[in-house]
Every structure is written in C-alpha cells, then in structure tokens.
Amino acid sequence: MLAAATTSLFGKSSSLSAYTIHTTPTSTPSSSSLNLASTQGQPSKRKPLSVGLWKVLSGTHKTTGKDVSVWIFEKRVIDGVRSPQLKEIVLETLRKEAQSLTKLRHPDLLQITEPLEETRSELTFVTEAITGSLSGILRDLSENVHGPGSDRNRGGSAGLEVDEVEIQKGVLQVSRALSFLHNQAKLVHLNINPDAILINTKGDWKLSGLTHITPIPSSSSSANQQKYVYPEVDNRIPSQVQWKLDYLAPEYIIDGPGSWGTGVDVYSLGCLLFAVHLGGKPPFRNNGSIQTATTHLEQDLVQGSWRGGRRWQEAGDEVRDLLPKLITRHAQPRLSLPTLQSHSYFSSLAISTLNFLDPSNFASKPREEKASFLKGLLRVLPGFSDRLKRRKILPSLLDEMKDVYLLPFLLPDVFEICKTLTNDEFAEVLPRVQPLFDLKDSAQTMLMLIESIPMFAQKTSPEVFRKSVMPLIYHALESEHSNVQEKVLGAIPSLCDNLDYSTLQDILLVKVAIVFTKTTLLSVKVETLRCFLAMVTILDKAVLTQKLVPLLAKIRTKGELRIMATLAVHEAMGMKVDREAVAGLVLPQLWAMSMGPLLSVDQFGKFMSVIKSLGNRVEREHLEHLRAIRRADEQTSTFAGASATAPGFSMNGGGEVDFEALVGSKGTTGGSNGAANGSRGVQGLSLDDPWDRTDDWLASAPATSSTRPAVNYTPTHAPTTPTACGRLKARPVPASTFNTAAFAAEPAVSRPNNAMGSMNGIMQSTPALPPPQVQMTRAPLSPRPAGPNYNISLAPQAPTTSVFGAAPSLSMGTSMMASKPMAMNTTPSTAAPPGWTNSGGMGMGGVLQPTRKIEQASNKKTFNDADWGDFDPLK
Incomplete structure (x- = not known):
C-alpha cells in the first residue's frame, strides 16, 4: 500500500518528481554505513522509518545524487x-511542524529540502537524509538494559549503539538548537522528547518535532494568557500529536500562564538526558494523565525519590551532578543553556575535539592551526568509539581533503579510521581518496598513500584493487622522486601473489624493468631486483628466459649489494627455467659476477654454492635426457629386428617397417597365403623399398593378376615378366651379353594361383642372370652367418628371345621346382654353383661371377665385371 501511495504521489507532486524514492528496504535504519554512496552515484537504501504519524522513506536526487528523506x-x-474538527486539529498540527522547519534554518535543526505539499490524500515534504530517531534507540535500551559491569556503549535489537561521547555531542547540538530558538527566533519548543530528536547520516542529533512551538511569553499577562495552551490529552486523536506529559516542565502543567518561559525546554532536555542514561525511560511515567503528572511533580520530584537505585549509580559522577540541576520543580534553580554547555560533563577532551572539528567551526581556522590539530588527532582517536569515528570524524576529514596543503596531516587520520571499516564501508571511502593517486608532485602525499597499499589490498577485492589502486603504483614508479620509487618497489613483492598474471607480466614487470634500466641509485636498483625475485615464482619459463635473464645481463657495476641481489634472482630462475637456458645464459653470468673484486670470501662461497647447485641440476637432467634418447633408440632397434623376423613384416632400406607388407596389401593376386609368402622375399634380408617401384609393378602386372583397376602405363624400356611378389623383379639384360645361339625359345608360362607356383613361374619366365649381390641395410639384432647361400642349382636351358635380342635365362632345376617349393638356404656356404665363383669371399657381400667368359656377338658391346655394378637379379 505504501508503494502504491508513493507511486500515485509522483503524478501529483512537482517537487517529488526530481527524486528517486526507494520503497524497497535493503538495510535497517541502524546500519552503520557511512552513507557516502551519493559520491558514487549509487543511492543509499534504508528501511522506512516511522516518526510520529509520518512515514519516512529514503530517496535520491536524480541530478545531484544527494540522499534525502521523504516524509509522507x-x-x-x-x-x-x-470528528472533522479533530481531524483538522491533527492535520493542522502536522502542517505546523513542516512549515516551522521551512521557516527556521540552523545547523542543529532538521534541514528542509522541499517544502510541504498537500494533496487530497497526503502531506509530503523532503528533508536531509536521516537514519533514525532517538526514540528508536531508547526503545532498544528499555528492552535490553545492561547489567552491572557493562561498558558505556548502548545498543539494542536493531544494532544501534550510542556511547557517552555521542550522547554528550548530541545533547550539546540540541542545546545549541534551543539556544537559537530562544535567542534568535524567540520561540519555545515545548515538545522536547525522543521522537523530536533525529539522527542524520553523520551521526548528528537534529532537533525536530515543532508541533507545539510557541513564542516566548512577553511581560504582559494578557499576552501570556493568549499564548498559553492547556496541555490536555484527548484520547480521541492519535497520541503522536498530543502533549508529552512525561517530558513537560512542572511549571507549565501545574502553575499555568505567566509562570513559564524558556526554562521548560531545559527541564525537558534534562528528562531526555535521564532517559538516555537510565534505561530509556524518563524520570516519571504519567500515562497521559494530568493528575498523575501533578502527583509526581509535586511529591516525587520534590522529595528526590527519582534519584537512586542501581541505574543511577551506573550513570557516572558527572551525570549525577548534572541531572539534579536540570530536573527541578521550579525554573529558577535550573541551569541556563549557556551554563549547561560549559558544565564539566561536556568538557572532556573528546567533546572538545569534536567541537573543534565541527564544520561550522573548523572552516574558520587558519591552516597552521588545522595542521596542528590534525597531527594531535591521531593520538586521541583511540578514545573514540568505532561508530563515532566512522559516522562523525571520518566524514568531516574527507570534506577537508580538497585542501592539498592539509593532505599530509589528514591522510594518517583517515587511514587510521579506515582500518576499523568493513570492506563495504571502505568501498564508499575509496572514491574520495582515489583522485589523490594522480598527485605526482607531492612526494609526501604519495609516500603516505603507498604506506597504505597493504590496507587497500585487504579492504578491496582483487578486481577493485587492479582497477582502482594499481594506478597509484604505476604513478609512483614513474615518479621523479627516488624515495617514492624506492617505497613503492618495497611494497610490490607482497602484492605479486594477489595480482592476475596478465597485469603482472604485461604491465608491472615492464614498469619495474624500466626503473631498473634507468635508475642510477643503488637502493632503487636493489629494490627492483627484489621485485624480480618475487615475480620469478609466478612468471613462466619463456618470460624469464626471453626477458628477465637478458635484462639482468645488463648489470655492469660490481657493487656487492647489487651482485648479491642478482645472485638471489639467478638462483630462483635457475631452478625454474630449462637446463639449456641455465647452461647457456644463467651460469655464464654467475661465473662472470663471481669474479667481482669486492666480494668477500663468504659471498664468493655463496656464488660457488649456487653455481654448483645449478651445474648439478644441468648435469642430472641432461644425463637423464641422453639416457632417454638411448632407450628410445634401443627400443626402435628391438622393434625393427622383431619386425624383420616376424611373419608378414619386412624392413625397407632405411630401417623402417614396410607398411604394405605389414597390412598385407602386396602380392594380393595369390590369395591370403600368397600375399603372406610372396611379400616375405628372402627371410631376414632387407632388399629394397617397394614404395619406389610401385608404378613399375603396376605397369608390368597383367590386368587379371590384381584386383586394382588397370593403369595405362607406357614403359620406356622393354617390360619384363611381372612377379607375384612386389619386392622381387627381374631387370632386363642386354642381349649382347649372352650367346643367343645357345638358348632356345621358351613357351609362355601362365601365372599360378599360389605363392610357390608364382615363384616357379617367375623363375621359368625370367632370363638367366648372374646371381645378385645381396646387402644388409641394417645390422641384425642377433648374430648371423657370414654370407648368404641360396644353394640354387643351375641347369642349361634353351635360350629365349627378348626385345633386346638373344638373352640367356637361368634354369632353376625344373624337375625339382615342380615337385616341391623352392628352398632358399640362408645358411652360409663357401661352395659356389658349378660354373660360378664367389668373388667376395665368404661374406654376405660376395658376388657370384661366371668362371668362363661368355662369347659375344661381333656387333654387340662387350661388358666387363665392373659393368654389373650392384645388379640384383631378384629385383
């Protein structure tokens, strides 16, 4: 309903349209917030208050962002x-209160921002922002009375607290407001009670509740008679707008017209002070009855029975001395307001400090006097409660920060108070301090700000610290004052762990490196090295190797402090970067620095210890690396040897696995068995890489012998008869080498369906050639015989005619080949076939050569032994 009423109000009030009213409470009025959110453009939202019949909502001006309170x-x-007459009495009383505040202006009176506006459904006006009323504090005090031995802090269920200094300050503020009413405005309040005392966001007590304000009576009795209103309580109207008999002076209740004056407000102030100190209740409870009030004032007040008891003893000597001078039956013995303010109760050092710091007083002081006060304030701050420091002292100090001359004296006090703030409260103070981060010229101010960097890091989140506080560090590093640079460099190592990696690497490292390069001061150079040492544990290997190690190599001086600081950085880096960087970059620098002439024996021993430690690391890790390489080579050799002897595997000339043989894609024309056997070739030997002659094999193979599509291929030489095995091919030999008359034509042989038949067909259709020279492309893993012995018997055979002319052919022993598979004996043998001799001896690399010279045609070229080269008849 309240939200609906507020919404409907916007369309009726022109003044309220300039404000944003917060109808949703986010905190209680007892919040200890500093309420500086207006400086950030974010309004402070508080729970709606009830002050009498008024509902008080928090609001914010849309243009200025100033916090206000809207009264509805x-x-x-x-x-x-x-009764319409009684309704009008209520409305007139409320109108009088708002209108009186509009007419009267004083720092200790509630400040009106927008005057009273009335509609058919509401009365509204706007004042300065308030957080609560004294009645709320006293209500909590009456429900939570402290026992013996409790401290002077007062609190309640809502979390409000009030200490002695705050009470003293508040009573003084109310007394000054009354002095203004009595002396300047010539008015008497007549309604001093807890509901009439409001507390603003700074903790100041503001006087309000001007519902019964009356001009001071003159000497004329007729005039006094007209101004006097009998304090009758009518139960037909709300109690909030009626007389407060519990706080009303006896002369006004009992004596009537002509006997009262400004002293009635002093009596009411004494009852208020009594209630604050003694459980939240006034001296007498009259329950709205004039008769009961008369009895209490005539008897109990005179007899002094209101004094005494446990609470009275807890009030303190000064309070017990002051109250009887205020709460009296008659006005003559009472203290006047000027005398009241000079009482010893208000003469404590804390009160004097707050009075001096009051804006109305502090602004008129000369700079030198302000500076002396601010230096002494740091000593007396521990005597104030945290609440009073947050809500009263700190806002006053922040308001004075516009004077650059006072900053060196203000900042220590501000940061001392900030230590007691919560993170949320400090978030409201930081925007007020942040503009000072750009003051590069004031070295003293920069030093004080840098000293508070740990506190900034503790009170802010990492993101806020990076955006708001890191600019202070950057500006300090760029400062022309060496003491500022040295101070900020000393603060950086403690921050490295809390910074994100990109900020540390891309910004902070670069700025510290610039200072390291440009500075000529030993102390600054050493501090930069300490910063590098703190960064080493966070930066990665690449940054250390590419940036930091070369940077440290630029050190030319041989000062022992600088060298020892550099040694610490190198030691930390040497344990993190790769061994190659240690061996090639770090250790040479350490050896060069260790030759410094200013080093002592102990310092040189430290260098040697670090050098040996890093050298041992390089030795250990590099040995492990080399052993790992050797193990990898051994595993590769083992795999190659196992593959060469395993069925279905073969190794090519480079020592790699023959992939076609592995997957069985070679020799597929003869079926699975034919592929397996045909791809094996000479077991245990690596002959040639089949991938090099795939096109030749496809060109020479008949279309019916393979499942692959036909390939149009025109060879540049006479084709030979295709083999069933892709690894064995016959190379054409010029006909001039042989005697064509000795051979007869041989009929074509059809391709068999199995591997052995395929081999027979190959041997029968291949021209007779000299035996091949077989070589091992990789050393075997196990000992083998010294040389091959194919043990192939050769028999004369009729010559065949090829495209090159008459060419001899080898006879493989037809009768033997027809009865059983060809046997390839790999056992070494010293005997050569008949008609042939082994020119290479008994090794594997021997070459079989004919024992007799072959006759050649007169028109053919003669070949000698060297022309055979590495001819392999099996290819």
Missing part, C-alpha cells in the same frame, strides 16, 4: 477520527 503522511491514517 497519508490522511487515511486518521479515518478513525470521527
């Missing part, structure tokens, strides 16, 4: 008052 009275609240 809904006329439907008095719908229960049947």
Whole structure:
C-alpha cells in the first residue's frame, strides 16, 4: 500500500518528481554505513522509518545524487477520527511542524529540502537524509538494559549503539538548537522528547518535532494568557500529536500562564538526558494523565525519590551532578543553556575535539592551526568509539581533503579510521581518496598513500584493487622522486601473489624493468631486483628466459649489494627455467659476477654454492635426457629386428617397417597365403623399398593378376615378366651379353594361383642372370652367418628371345621346382654353383661371377665385371 501511495504521489507532486524514492528496504535504519554512496552515484537504501504519524522513506536526487528523506503522511491514517474538527486539529498540527522547519534554518535543526505539499490524500515534504530517531534507540535500551559491569556503549535489537561521547555531542547540538530558538527566533519548543530528536547520516542529533512551538511569553499577562495552551490529552486523536506529559516542565502543567518561559525546554532536555542514561525511560511515567503528572511533580520530584537505585549509580559522577540541576520543580534553580554547555560533563577532551572539528567551526581556522590539530588527532582517536569515528570524524576529514596543503596531516587520520571499516564501508571511502593517486608532485602525499597499499589490498577485492589502486603504483614508479620509487618497489613483492598474471607480466614487470634500466641509485636498483625475485615464482619459463635473464645481463657495476641481489634472482630462475637456458645464459653470468673484486670470501662461497647447485641440476637432467634418447633408440632397434623376423613384416632400406607388407596389401593376386609368402622375399634380408617401384609393378602386372583397376602405363624400356611378389623383379639384360645361339625359345608360362607356383613361374619366365649381390641395410639384432647361400642349382636351358635380342635365362632345376617349393638356404656356404665363383669371399657381400667368359656377338658391346655394378637379379 505504501508503494502504491508513493507511486500515485509522483503524478501529483512537482517537487517529488526530481527524486528517486526507494520503497524497497535493503538495510535497517541502524546500519552503520557511512552513507557516502551519493559520491558514487549509487543511492543509499534504508528501511522506512516511522516518526510520529509520518512515514519516512529514503530517496535520491536524480541530478545531484544527494540522499534525502521523504516524509509522507497519508490522511487515511486518521479515518478513525470521527470528528472533522479533530481531524483538522491533527492535520493542522502536522502542517505546523513542516512549515516551522521551512521557516527556521540552523545547523542543529532538521534541514528542509522541499517544502510541504498537500494533496487530497497526503502531506509530503523532503528533508536531509536521516537514519533514525532517538526514540528508536531508547526503545532498544528499555528492552535490553545492561547489567552491572557493562561498558558505556548502548545498543539494542536493531544494532544501534550510542556511547557517552555521542550522547554528550548530541545533547550539546540540541542545546545549541534551543539556544537559537530562544535567542534568535524567540520561540519555545515545548515538545522536547525522543521522537523530536533525529539522527542524520553523520551521526548528528537534529532537533525536530515543532508541533507545539510557541513564542516566548512577553511581560504582559494578557499576552501570556493568549499564548498559553492547556496541555490536555484527548484520547480521541492519535497520541503522536498530543502533549508529552512525561517530558513537560512542572511549571507549565501545574502553575499555568505567566509562570513559564524558556526554562521548560531545559527541564525537558534534562528528562531526555535521564532517559538516555537510565534505561530509556524518563524520570516519571504519567500515562497521559494530568493528575498523575501533578502527583509526581509535586511529591516525587520534590522529595528526590527519582534519584537512586542501581541505574543511577551506573550513570557516572558527572551525570549525577548534572541531572539534579536540570530536573527541578521550579525554573529558577535550573541551569541556563549557556551554563549547561560549559558544565564539566561536556568538557572532556573528546567533546572538545569534536567541537573543534565541527564544520561550522573548523572552516574558520587558519591552516597552521588545522595542521596542528590534525597531527594531535591521531593520538586521541583511540578514545573514540568505532561508530563515532566512522559516522562523525571520518566524514568531516574527507570534506577537508580538497585542501592539498592539509593532505599530509589528514591522510594518517583517515587511514587510521579506515582500518576499523568493513570492506563495504571502505568501498564508499575509496572514491574520495582515489583522485589523490594522480598527485605526482607531492612526494609526501604519495609516500603516505603507498604506506597504505597493504590496507587497500585487504579492504578491496582483487578486481577493485587492479582497477582502482594499481594506478597509484604505476604513478609512483614513474615518479621523479627516488624515495617514492624506492617505497613503492618495497611494497610490490607482497602484492605479486594477489595480482592476475596478465597485469603482472604485461604491465608491472615492464614498469619495474624500466626503473631498473634507468635508475642510477643503488637502493632503487636493489629494490627492483627484489621485485624480480618475487615475480620469478609466478612468471613462466619463456618470460624469464626471453626477458628477465637478458635484462639482468645488463648489470655492469660490481657493487656487492647489487651482485648479491642478482645472485638471489639467478638462483630462483635457475631452478625454474630449462637446463639449456641455465647452461647457456644463467651460469655464464654467475661465473662472470663471481669474479667481482669486492666480494668477500663468504659471498664468493655463496656464488660457488649456487653455481654448483645449478651445474648439478644441468648435469642430472641432461644425463637423464641422453639416457632417454638411448632407450628410445634401443627400443626402435628391438622393434625393427622383431619386425624383420616376424611373419608378414619386412624392413625397407632405411630401417623402417614396410607398411604394405605389414597390412598385407602386396602380392594380393595369390590369395591370403600368397600375399603372406610372396611379400616375405628372402627371410631376414632387407632388399629394397617397394614404395619406389610401385608404378613399375603396376605397369608390368597383367590386368587379371590384381584386383586394382588397370593403369595405362607406357614403359620406356622393354617390360619384363611381372612377379607375384612386389619386392622381387627381374631387370632386363642386354642381349649382347649372352650367346643367343645357345638358348632356345621358351613357351609362355601362365601365372599360378599360389605363392610357390608364382615363384616357379617367375623363375621359368625370367632370363638367366648372374646371381645378385645381396646387402644388409641394417645390422641384425642377433648374430648371423657370414654370407648368404641360396644353394640354387643351375641347369642349361634353351635360350629365349627378348626385345633386346638373344638373352640367356637361368634354369632353376625344373624337375625339382615342380615337385616341391623352392628352398632358399640362408645358411652360409663357401661352395659356389658349378660354373660360378664367389668373388667376395665368404661374406654376405660376395658376388657370384661366371668362371668362363661368355662369347659375344661381333656387333654387340662387350661388358666387363665392373659393368654389373650392384645388379640384383631378384629385383
């Protein structure tokens, strides 16, 4: 309903349209927030208050961002008052309160921002922002009375607290407001009670509740008679707008017209002070009865029975001395307001400090006097409660920060108070301090800000610290004052762990490196090295190797402090970067620095210890690396040897696995068995790489012998008869080498369906050639015989005619080949076949050569032994 009423109000009030009203509470009025959110453009939202019949909502000006309080009275609240005359009395009382505040202006009176506006359903006006009323504090005090031995802090269920200094300060503020009313405005308040004392966001007590304000009576009795209003309590109207008999002076209740004056407000102030110190209740409870009030004032007040008891003893000597001078039956013995303010109760050092710091007083002081006060304030701050420091002292100090001259004296006090703030409260202070981060010229101010960097890091989140506080560090590193650079460099190592990696590597490292390069001061150079040492544990190997190691190599001086600081950085880097960087970059620098002439024996021993430690690391890791390489080579050799002897595997000339043989894609024309056997070739030997002659094999193979599609291929030489095995091919030999007359034509042989038949067909259709020279392309893993012995018997055979002319052919022993598979005996043998001799001896690399010279045609070229080269008849 309240939100709906507020919404409807916007369309009726022109003044309220300039404000944003917060109808959703986010905190209680007892919040200890500094309420500086207006400086950040974010309004402070508080729970709606009830002050009398008024509902007080928090609001914010849309343009200035200033926090305000919007007072709303809904006329439907008095719908229960049947009499229109009584309704009008209530409305007139409320109008009088708002209108009186509009006419009267004083720092200790509630400040009006927008005057009273009335609609058919509401009365509204706007004041400065308030957080609560004294009645709320006293209500908590009455429900939570402290026992013996408790401290002077007062608190309640809502979390409000009030200490002695705050009470003293508040009573003084109310007394100054009353002095203004009595002396300047010539008015008497007549309604001093806890509901009339409001507390603003700074903790100041503001006087309000001007519902019964009356001009001071003159000497004329007729005039006094006209101004006097009998304090009758009418139960037909709300109690909030009636007389407060518990706080009203006896001369006004009992003596009547002509006997009262400004002293009635002093009596009411004494009852208020009594309630604050003694459980939240006034001296007498009259329950709205004039008769009861008369009895208490005539008897109990005179007899002094209101004094005494446990609470009275807890009030303190000064309070017990002051109250009897205020709460009296008659006005003559009472203290006047000027005398009241000079009482010893208000003469403590804390009160004097707050009075001096009051904006109305502090602004008129000369700079030198302000500076002396601010230096002494740091000593007395521990005597104030945290609440008073947060809500009263700190805002006053922040308001003075516009004077650059006072900053060196202000900042220590500000940061001392900030230590007691929560993170949320400090978030409201930081925007007020942040503009000072750009003051590069003031070295003293920069030094104080840098000293508070740990506190900034503790009170802010990492993101806020990076955006708001890191600019202070950057500006300090760029400062022309060496003491500022040295101070900020000393603060950086403690921050490295809390910074994100990109900020540390891309910004902070670069700026520290610039200082390292440009500075000529030993102390600054050493501090930069300490920063590098803190960064080593965070930066990665690449950054250390590419940036930091070369940077340290630029050190030319041989000062022992600088060298020893560099040694610490190198030692930390040497344990993190790769061994190659240690061996090639770090160790040479350490050896060069260790030759410094200013080093002592102990310092040189430290260098040697680090050098040996890093050298041992390089030795250990490099040995492990070399052993790992050797193990990898051994595993590769083992795999190659196992593959060469395993069925279905073969090794090519480079020692690699023959992939076609592995997957069985060679020799597929003869079926699975034929592929397996045909791809094996000479077991245990690596002959040639089949991938090099795949096109030749496809060109010479018949279309019916393979499942692959036909390939149009025109060879540049006469084709030979295709083999069933892709690894064995016959190379054409010029006909001039042989005697064509000795051979007869041989009929074509059809391709068999199995591997052995395929081999027979190959041997029968291949021209007779000299035996091949077989070589091992990789050393075997196990000992083998010294040389091959194919043990192939050769028999004369009729010559065949090829495209090159008459060419001899080898006879493989037809009768033997027809009866059983060809046997390839790999056992070494010293005997050569008949008609042939082994020119290479008994090794594997021997070459079989004919024992007799072959006759050649007269028109053919003669070949000698060297022309055979590495001819392999099996290819």
